[in-house]
Amino acid sequence: MAFDAQLAMTNSVAKITLIGSLDASSAPRFKEVIEEAAVQSPTKLVLIMNNLDFLASAGLRVLIFAKQKMGAAVDIYVVGSQGPVLGTLEMSGFHHSVYIQETYVDA
Amino acid sequence: MTSTNPAAVRIDSLEARIDYYPTHEIAGFRLRPGKPFPFGATLVPGGVNFSVFSSHAFSCTLVLFEKGADEPLAEIPFPDSFRIGHVWSMMVFDLNCETIEYGYRIDGPFDTTVGHRFNKEKILLDPYAKAVGGRDIWGTPPNWDNQFPYRGRLVFEDFDWEDDRPLEIPIEDLIIYEMHVRSFTRHASSDAKHPGTFAALKDKIPYISELGVNCVELMPVYEFDEFENSRRHPDSGEMLYNYWGYSTVNFFAPKAGYAATGRLGMQVDELKTLVKELHKNNIEVILDVVFNHTAEGDERGPTFSFRGIDNKTYYMLTPEGYYYNFSGCGNTLNCNNPIVRSIVLDCLRYWASEYHIDGFRFDLAAILGRDPWGAPLSNPPLLESLAFDPVLGKCKLIAEAWDAGGLYQVGSFPAFGRWAEWNGKYRDDLRCFLKGDAGKVGALAQRIQGSPDLYGWNGRGPTASINFITCHDGFTLYDMFAYNEKHNHANGENNNDGGNDNDSWNCGWEGETDNFWINDLRKRLIKNAWAILMVSHGVPMVLMGDEMGRTQNGNNNTYCQDNGLNWLDWGLAGKNADLLRFAKYMIAFRLAHPALRSRYHLSNHDYMGSGYADISWHGEKAWCADWSAESRMLAFMLCGKHAKSGTACDEYIYVAMNSHWDTKFIELPVLASDCGSWHVAVNSGMQSPEDIFEPGSEPVLGDQQHFLIPAYTVVVLVAR
Numbered sequence: 001m002a003f004d005a006q007l008a009m010t011n012s013v014a015k016i017t018l019i020g021s022l023d024a025s026s027a028p029r030f031k032e033v034i035e036e037a038a039v040q041s042p043t044k045l046v047l048i049m050n051n052l053d054f055l056a057s058a059g060l061r062v063l064i065f066a067k068q069k070m071g072a073a074v075d076i077y078v079v080g081s082q083g084p085v086l087g088t089l090e091m092s093g094f095h096h097s098v099y100i101q102e103t104y105v106d107a
Numbered sequence: 108m109t110s111t112n113p114a115a116v117r118i119d120s121l122e123a124r125i126d127y128y129p130t131h132e133i134a135g136f137r138l139r140p141g142k143p144f145p146f147g148a149t150l151v152p153g154g155v156n157f158s159v160f161s162s163h164a165f166s167c168t169l170v171l172f173e174k175g176a177d178e179p180l181a182e183i184p185f186p187d188s189f190r191i192g193h194v195w196s197m198m199v200f201d202l203n204c205e206t207i208e209y210g211y212r213i214d215g216p217f218d219t220t221v222g223h224r225f226n227k228e229k230i231l232l233d234p235y236a237k238a239v240g241g242r243d244i245w246g247t248p249p250n251w252d253n254q255f256p257y258r259g260r261l262v263f264e265d266f267d268w269e270d271d272r273p274l275e276i277p278i279e280d281l282i283i284y285e286m287h288v289r290s291f292t293r294h295a296s297s298d299a300k301h302p303g304t305f306a307a308l309k310d311k312i313p314y315i316s317e318l319g320v321n322c323v324e325l326m327p328v329y330e331f332d333e334f335e336n337s338r339r340h341p342d343s344g345e346m347l348y349n350y351w352g353y354s355t356v357n358f359f360a361p362k363a364g365y366a367a368t369g370r371l372g373m374q375v376d377e378l379k380t381l382v383k384e385l386h387k388n389n390i391e392v393i394l395d396v397v398f399n400h401t402a403e404g405d406e407r408g409p410t411f412s413f414r415g416i417d418n419k420t421y422y423m424l425t426p427e428g429y430y431y432n433f434s435g436c437g438n439t440l441n442c443n444n445p446i447v448r449s450i451v452l453d454c455l456r457y458w459a460s461e462y463h464i465d466g467f468r469f470d471l472a473a474i475l476g477r478d479p480w481g482a483p484l485s486n487p488p489l490l491e492s493l494a495f496d497p498v499l500g501k502c503k504l505i506a507e508a509w510d511a512g513g514l515y516q517v518g519s520f521p522a523f524g525r526w527a528e529w530n531g532k533y534r535d536d537l538r539c540f541l542k543g544d545a546g547k548v549g550a551l552a553q554r555i556q557g558s559p560d561l562y563g564w565n566g567r568g569p570t571a572s573i574n575f576i577t578c579h580d581g582f583t584l585y586d587m588f589a590y591n592e593k594h595n596h597a598n599g600e601n602n603n604d605g606g607n608d609n610d611s612w613n614c615g616w617e618g619e620t621d622n623f624w625i626n627d628l629r630k631r632l633i634k635n636a637w638a639i640l641m642v643s644h645g646v647p648m649v650l651m652g653d654e655m656g657r658t659q660n661g662n663n664n665t666y667c668q669d670n671g672l673n674w675l676d677w678g679l680a681g682k683n684a685d686l687l688r689f690a691k692y693m694i695a696f697r698l699a700h701p702a703l704r705s706r707y708h709l710s711n712h713d714y715m716g717s718g719y720a721d722i723s724w725h726g727e728k729a730w731c732a733d734w735s736a737e738s739r740m741l742a743f744m745l746c747g748k749h750a751k752s753g754t755a756c757d758e759y760i761y762v763a764m765n766s767h768w769d770t771k772f773i774e775l776p777v778l779a780s781d782c783g784s785w786h787v788a789v790n791s792g793m794q795s796p797e798d799i800f801e802p803g804s805e806p807v808l809g810d811q812q813h814f815l816i817p818a819y820t821v822v823v824l825v826a827r
Contacts, residue, residue, distance in 0.1 A: 056372065061263055064263075068265070087306075091301070091305075091309075091367055092373050092380060093266065093267070093377075093379060094376075096269065
């Protein structure tokens with residue numbers, strides 16, 4: 001499935017919905033969206049991954065970039081990640097840097 | 108946005124600077140002269156700095172590939188002006204670091220008589236590559252025609268370690284568990300989600316924690332090729348691999364095939380996550396490192412890296428240009444050449460700082476003390492450099508103090524106040540005593556004290572001695588007492604491989620048996636080994652699976668077996684639950700008693716005024732040890748008031764070791780009234796659960812003056 005990343009800002013919460021495969025070819029697009037979100041100084045970053053079906057090293061690097069870019073004060077929530085994507089997050093240790101949730105309810 | 112922070116203003120202006128800008132363009136790539144240091148491929152703003160050393164090359168070309176592609180994406184010759192001394196360096200801009208693989212073509216003389224083997228047809232792996240592609244999934248047969256089999260990859264150093272760092276557990280408090288990453292979880296019984304990987308090992312940390320060991324020593328995890336010298340068994344047709352991995356392809360890269368995420372290029376992240384989780388559980392990580400040779404073998408071997416970059420520098424060569432073979436593996440790394448010394452240092456610093464590794468065990472380390480012509484050095488510069496290196500200052504340095512060329516340095520390895528040694532004499536003497544050989548009690552007494560005969564003469568304490576009875580080389584502990592002879596036919600070498608000096612005893616039957624008495628005796632001997640190892644001064648090391656009776660069916664050299672001969676069968680934890688329980692409590696016993704974990708040798712005197720020497724020796728009669736040639740029984744008592752040289756307080760500990768075939772009626776030393784009474788911690792002659800008691804719950808001994816110790820039994824008492 002082709003990659004897509006959509007940003008929505010609500011009450012200082014940046015919600016990015018990821019769809020498809022996050023690999024070396026799609027990672028630059030995801031990075032652009034992260035930067036777009038960062039300039040709006042969100043208090044929270046929510047990554048909706050229900051429909052993200054693949055995460056490669058390049059995608060992980062952008063997730064780490066997001067953590068660095070947002071700073072320690074901005075909590076990052078990874079929502080709905082499943083199967084291999086969740087496994088990859090856990091095996092690479094990134095799950096320690098974020099909050100992993102099954103669902104997310106807009107405030 | 109304008110910052111009010113003056114420091115931020117300065118940073119803003121710095122960010123506006125352009126330090127790295129392209130000055131050249133070749134083949135469509137924007138370039139500039141690179142930085143000679145550090146060697147390897149280093150990410151810099153906007154690009155990658157490539158730097159490679161060769162003292163005899165004429166020219167060098169950077170070869171770039173798209174990941175996995177057969178043909179190069181580009182070949183970029185280093186302009187001559189980009190070479191400083193013997194180092195070619197170049198910055199290449201606008202590379203997609205996630206999709207690039209790189210190597211070098213190096214042109215130079217081919218004259219084997221003087222040691223040069225340049226071949227510009229080869230695309231070579233950077234010795235400093237931080238990740239290697241080409242063997243991403245374990246056991247996937249490679250394309251043998253691939254012109255670039257091992258491919259350098261770029262690595263981001265963005266792992267979030269939080270507050271982790273090496274644990275720095277005092278070495279005398281370590282209990283080392285030697286293990287093979289794949290073997291630990293590859294067996295179906297492990298129930299691992301990703302069998303045989305770093306991730307699966309991480310999921311088993313609760314087991315390791317519960318066992319009580321606080322250090323894992325990982326057999327090689329550097330990139331190696333399991334297909335090196337792979338072949339089919341001539342009779343069974345089974346595939347035989349380079350399974351253990353003692354043959355390095357690259358010293359800086361973790362083995363991708365050990366990572367569940369290796370196919371995604373995340374082996375670095377996965378291994379770091381494993382180290383971080385082990386540290387969270389107070390478990391150190393020691394890496395088994397193989398700097399004595401490489402996977403390029405001798406003149407008949409492949410050329411994929413060192414040989415084609417600078418053969419004469421990296422390898423020890425005979426005057427005729429052939430390879431010295433002190434490793435038994437075809438070639439010998441030229442470790443005391445200053446360039447090679449640097450790569451070893453750079454490598455270990457990298458693992459210590461980037462992976463937070465706690466220590467290193469050096470395979471065939473005696474080679475590291477040979478000069479470029481093979482002669483042993485009295486003051487080897489590499490060993491000295493490692494001992495005094497600031498980054499490695501708190502790392503454990505452990506030598507396998509011998510090599511395949513006959514240099515045996517147990518007790519005499521150049522230690523520089525830092526190095527510990529695998530104590531091969533501990534292994535040999537303990538094995539002989541355990542199976543009931545006569546004339547071993549004197550040696551046993553030395554080994555139990557941390558081998559002062561080996562290390563005391565030059566001021567080294569018991570922590571110089573890594574005590575072990577089994578390791579990956581040789582029989583497992585179960586097989587030690589189930590086989591008299593090796594049974595290595597599965598290796599396809601007509602049973603000629605592997606050592607013949609096993610010092611093992613099959614207890615009356617070669618291999619598996621239903622005989623209750625033989626099996627009972629075997630288990631008792633295993634427990635005896637655990638007990639003596641855990642009450643010995645020095646640093647104990649145990650082999651993965653010995654806590655649950657792992658067998659290799661009598662194979663004492665399973666280097667090539669990717670099957671049940673090496674894979675840990677977790678069903679044994681249930682089948683031999685009594686052994687596992689014994690091992691667990693024996694470890695707990697050691698950790699509960701500081702009297703067993705001193706940095707300094709025992710004096711055999713009472714310097715605390717307790718009325719008892721720090722260690723005293725006993726036999727069937729208290730205070731009268733039998734040191735005669737036919738003796739097979741020895742007992743000793745540790746005075747709790749001398750624990751850790753009198754700086755800690757502990758209970759008195761009495762240990763009786765009977766390797767005689769007869770029961771012995773032994774007299775116990777009488778204790779002063781303030782020492783309490785004897786309690787039974789261990790009696791390996793009893794069936795579980797009476798064979799060992801959890802520390803703190805030991806029952807009081809009925810007869811405080813005597814003890815009837817069965818044949819082949821170890822008894823441990825504590826006084827409180």
